Structures are given as C-alpha cells and as structure tokens.
Amino acid sequence: MDFLSTIDTPLFNYLILPLLIFMARITDQTIGTLRLIYASKGYRYIAPVVGFFESFIWLTAISQIMKHLDNIYCYFAFAGGFAMGNFLGIYLEQKISIGVVMVRLFFQNYSHQLGEKLRSAGFGFTLFDGEGKEGAVKLLFSTINRRDLRKFITIVQEIHPNAFYTVEDVRQVKGNVFEKTKRGSIYSRLNPLNKKGA
Template sequence: MTYAIMGLIQVLYVALYSIRSVFMIKGMKYLAAFISTIEIFVYITGLAIVLKYMDSTLGIITYCGSYGIGILLGIYIEQKIALGYIALQVISEQAEMSHELRAKGYGVTTWTGQGAQGTRMVYIVLARRKQYVHLKALIQQIDPKAFMISYEPSNFVGGFWTKSISK
C-alpha cells in the first residue's frame, strides 16, 4: 500500500512539474506560481515517504517507474490543454486553398513560390494549437500532396490574428 501511495505521489508531482513548466514557458506566471505551490507540497510529502523506503529495491523501482509515468501524464495533459498557437507553412499545387481555409475562419497569407517541379502556392496558416489536428486534416483533404511545416510562434504584431486574439 505504501509503495502505491509513493508511486501516485511521484506521478502527481512530476505531472504538476511538467504542467508548471509549460505555463512558465507560455508566460502564465501567476498560474505557474500557484501550481508550483501545490507541486512543492506534493514533493515534500512524497519525499518523506520515499526516504523511508529507498533502501528497498521495490521502493527504488516504484520511484523510478512513477517518475516516467508522471512525465507521460504531464505530456498527455499538456497536449490536451494545448495552449498557444500553431503556424503551418503549406506548399501546394492548389491555388484555391486559401478560400476554403478563410471560409473556416483561419488567417491565411499566400504567395507564389518556385519548386523543383514548377510553380507552387505557399500558404502561412495560423491557428490555435487545439485546432491543429482538424486544420491538418482539412489541408490534406483539400490537397493530399501538400507539404506542411509546423511551428509555434511566440508573439504576434499586426494582422488578422491580433484582432481576434485580443477578443
């Protein structure tokens, strides 16, 4: 029973640590500070238990395994809350993709590019990270051969999105 509690506390601690780190990176300092308060309480509580059972092989295995599980849980939670934005650079033969994407509410900037096999359209599409899977599927539906590169922009100045972000 004590090993199970030790494992659960470690999983909770590492998951909180992971989430707090994301909030810090995203600039959400007050939420990160609040979570760190809970995180350190869980850590100290767990540490007291862990130190009692570190001389046992099962205690060490539980501690190490639950740390890994905590990392996985933290990553899962971060992906579910999906804070921030994603930008996709799309290279496509489809000249009308921007109309369909704008009709769905996405901000799209386009220009013409020259690839190894001729002229292509280049699109920059900005979306909330929670919309990434849907946006990617929509683009692949419009052009299954589209080439996509995604990245997370850290700040915005001007343009279509700054108007809707501030709402």
C-alpha cells in the same frame, strides 16, 4: 496498539507505501510537465502556483524514500511514477491544447479552393510565391489557435491530401491578425465541454 505499529507491517511497507509514493510521483511530475509547458507559452502567473504544489508533493514523496532507504520497492515506485507522470503531463497538454501555432504549407499545384474553404471556416492566412527544387511553389502561412489545428489540417487534406506542412509553437502574438479566443480559466481549459470542434 498505536498507529505506528499498525502501519509497520509487510503489507504497508511493500505494497501500500510504494503505491502511495508511485501516485505522489505521478501527480508531481504531471504537474511539473504542465508547469514547464505553461511557462514556455507565456503563462507566467500560472506556472509559479503550479510549481508550489509540485514541490510540496515531491518533498512528501522523497521524505518517504529517505525514511525507507532499505526498501527497493520504494525506489521502483519513485522511478515508475516519474516516467508515468511525464507521459500523463504530455497527454493532458495535448488534450488542453493551449497556445498558438504557426502552420506553414508548401504546394506545387495550389488550388484556390483551399483558400476559399479556409476563409469560410474562419482561418486567416498569407499566400506567397516561392521557388523550390522542382520549380515554382506556393507557400501558405497561417497563425491559429492550437485547438483548431486538427480542423485546419483536415480542410487542407481534403483539397491537397499530399500537402507538405510544418507546425511550430508561437510564444507571443500581437495584433488582431486572427480571431483569438480568450485564455480563460484553468478549469475552462480542462473541461472537455468547453472545447469546440472536438
């Protein structure tokens, strides 16, 4: 009995093969989502390497689909892996928390206690006077590492629980306006022990 005859069974064709395709599709789509995120944030050396492995895994999965065009379970596995891979890619990106964000806050009754707390926590910011629909307002802008966002918002909500704010990704930062953390290796980004304030 040769190898091909051992795998050409209903168990392999309708369970093991679809499962392998599902796992391969999850892997390549997760990698693909991370690649797009890294590219959008300016990590131009990481994105091509990630893209190589993404393409290799995708070709492996699609080649099995083409060999089993009459197997509907492979189609469901391929599509299901695509959907799950997108979810996992976004989830991992949130956990890794790469990049820099700009936080904009708007206050009608600004408390200087907030500024003192932000400074003591190591956050820099710029404060403006503005005019809103209901009169004078204060605007506070701060550029921070994304992984520090939760800590920043927690401080804000302690003083101004109903503060209105927006958060935007920042593609590039130049100058020593705030204390930036070195990007480090991919491993250091994925290792939860290296995260501060988690």
